[in-house]
Amino acid sequence: MAFWFYRGLRRGIVTTRYPRGRPDAWTADLPTPPAFHSSRLTDGLARGLAEACPAGALLVENDELVVDLGRCTGCGRCAELGGDAVERSGEFELATAERARLIKRVPIAGARR
């Protein structure tokens, strides 16, 4: 019994303080949905990303890239393909009571011009 007590004291409390306190260090490594630089998005790139998404979370519609956060698995294929146009958003607190709020639209810069 004493062994586990001293081991615990040495390691400290590992329980996260979520939802209070600072975010833990390891939350930065969680797989999260992508965020886009709309200025670097071209139409062709957007269509390519939409094809590559295995979960069907990306869709090109009306000069916008529609991202369904509900369908995204955080696999990271779009981040690999998109180069500097796509990066991890770091958002993992995605719960919602309204399913529609998980559908985000990113304008495709190529179409703006």
Add this chain to the structure above:
Amino acid sequence: MDDGTFTDGVDRVAEELARRTAMFGRSLHIRTVDTGSCAVCESEIRLMAAPHYDLHRLGFFFTPAPRHADLLLVTGPAVRAADTLLLKAIDATPDPKVVIAVGACALGGIYQEDELIHGSVDRVVRVDVSVPGCPPSPLALLQGLLVAVGRLQERAQAITLDLDAETNR
């Protein structure tokens, strides 16, 4: 209001559940229902009881009996063969209850509707809260639970995926 609060129906339920856990005189019981998932979402749900996340400190507990449950965590793409199971579990849970769809499968991702599956849980039952992820990490699940009981505000509305939108403002 449009900054992350609830529609009417879930509002009342969330208030009731929030009142219960705030007083800490009653704990909230969670029952998981698997409609054909790969069981990784179940693993993450179970992991919430580990010391790193510890959902017990927030007043949540797991129960195997739907009769004792307040929250149902539904995973899986709603395979048609699991219809009876899901509907019976919902029916067996007394009101007030909250149904949370967990994971990309349950929200309609990866698998599309065909003769074997419905594709998403909200095609079978009314879903109150959706928690995306594949699988959602235990922290995301904790956030989903706290949102469902009204102890946290939603953040989904405020999230934007356009990194250039802020800089362009």
Add this chain to the structure above:
Amino acid sequence: MKDLIVGLIIAAAAGWLGAAGLAPLAGRGMGLRACAWLSGTAGLAAAGGGVLLAMHGSSATVRLGGGTVGAASFTIAPLAAPFIALLGAVAVANGLYAPRYHHPSGGTAAYLAAYNLALLSSLAVLVAGNVVAFLVAWETMALTCYLLILRHHERPGVGAAALLFIALSEVGFALIVLAFAILATQTHTLELATIAARAHTIPEAWRAAAYVLALVGFGFKAGVVPLHIWLPAAHPVAPADGSAFLSGLIIKLGVYGITLFGFELLAGGPAWWGLLTMALGAVSAVLGILYALMERDLKRFLAFSSIENVGIILTGLGAAMTFNADGQPVIGTFLLITALYHTVNHGVYKTLLFQEAGVIEHATGTRDLDRLGGLIRRLPRTAVICLVGTLAIAALPPFNGFVSEWMLFQGLFQGFRIADHTVGILIVVAGAAIALTGGLALNAFARAYGIPFLGMPRSQGAARATETGQPVAGPALLAAACAFLGVGAPLVLTGLDRVARSVTGRDIHSELLFPQLGVIPAHTNFSEFSPTYLAVFLIGIMIVPIGIWLAGRPRGARRRTPVWDSGIVAFRPRMQYTATTHSNPIRVTFAALYQPEVHLERSSDDPAGRSGPVHYRAAITPIFERYLYRPVVWLVDALARLARPIQSGDVNLYLLYVFVVVLIVYVVYAS
């Protein structure tokens, strides 16, 4: 009063003789009903006679015929009173049961003739006053029972079962004749009353021989282990009321014989008689119920349960003899009363259970427990009556089985009063064995009631069972009798006390019954219990759950949903326990006794089971048939083979025999 009793007994005998005469008319519906009604009415007379005889408490003798060997004398003694009353009750119940159970036909006519003659000869056994009358009546009883087992002789296995019955009965009979022969030659009389009076003059060795021969000889009929193997063979193949008669009465005649020898004719002996009887009883009880738990056939199960109960009765008798020999006649008489009480109780509820087994067999077409199920919905009245019988035989209050087993335990637990510690310990060990059988019996009857009546039907026959046209009056009467014998135990015990007084000369009324309807086991400072008040209390306590239900009904909105069943789509009968799996823990625990043999065949060793069906067969080893009877049969066969050359069929050899014998006779007479 005496004349009334004699008149009732004679009326019963005449009634059964008349019913046997009416039996050929049972080929038609009205004839069947007339025969059954006459038989039942005669049974009513016998039951009345038995009860009055018990209350009256002294004998009456009637002589028929003349000469020394040709005379038949009948003595209606109080010891036979409980048995006569039981005979009457069984006859009444079967009389009510028969018209709806049997179909009018030639076979039924023959069966009813044999049955009524069996009733008559059983009565004759119970009132026999001399040795010859007893033996003639006994053999007649055995032969008529053989005929009634053969009712469905065209079916496979029936002939063999009946042959086993009569063969073992004859072996027992030979031993009984020897026992009576010893007594008759030693006391120079054939009258049973005179034998009882002169028994103390017989040398000890002859007395012991007579008692042991009687114990084994009557043990064949009573169904004592290892002499029991005819019981599970004969009971399933006889018609239900025939099995009820066999188990309800005929095996009790074996108990009557042992009681007659142990208490009346030989009037007690050294303690080892009682210990031997008690040991046989305890072993029969434990083995009986252990084998019963392995049975799938409902009637074979009930047959083994009868063996168990005979063991319980013999344990009581043996302990009574031991206490008497040790100079504790009060407890001895108490245990004798207990044994007689349990005899009557078992007769009543076993008859009920066999009759209901017959109803189930006719309603569903099967006796196999693994093919029944859900009968509580299809056969509601049968289910209620069977529940009463099951509660009674499992010794649960407020029924009769509980009272008699309680009394037996209280008697056995007083073994510490015996000075010789070894004997006292043996008595308490017997008590422990009976306690084990009590627990196993509860398990066995929960299985025997739960599997057929509760749950879902496991076969089409069970799903389509219907109660129309099934007999109800007979079993219902017996169920009421179970309740009466339990709640009215003080009345019954008063009568049995008078019976015991006529046998042992001691009246223990004040040490048996407290004024306020309580039963005490022969010592006021040991324990006390009132079956009547317990029954009243059990009914009264129902107020509590009813009150809670009335007061606690939730107010406000309620929603009714089905019971949570883990969300399965539909229940299927094969998801339930079967009778075999229910008793699996017992089979595993007592595997050393059962020696189960398992045969497993599969076409290939593919573990995924894709190779086709797997055949699994499991059977328990019949150790008595294999290790006791088969060697004896082999020995007899070998001796017969040795003797066969004498009957060579050669006329010349036979002439040589004649010549040699004449020569010998000449030489002997000449010298």
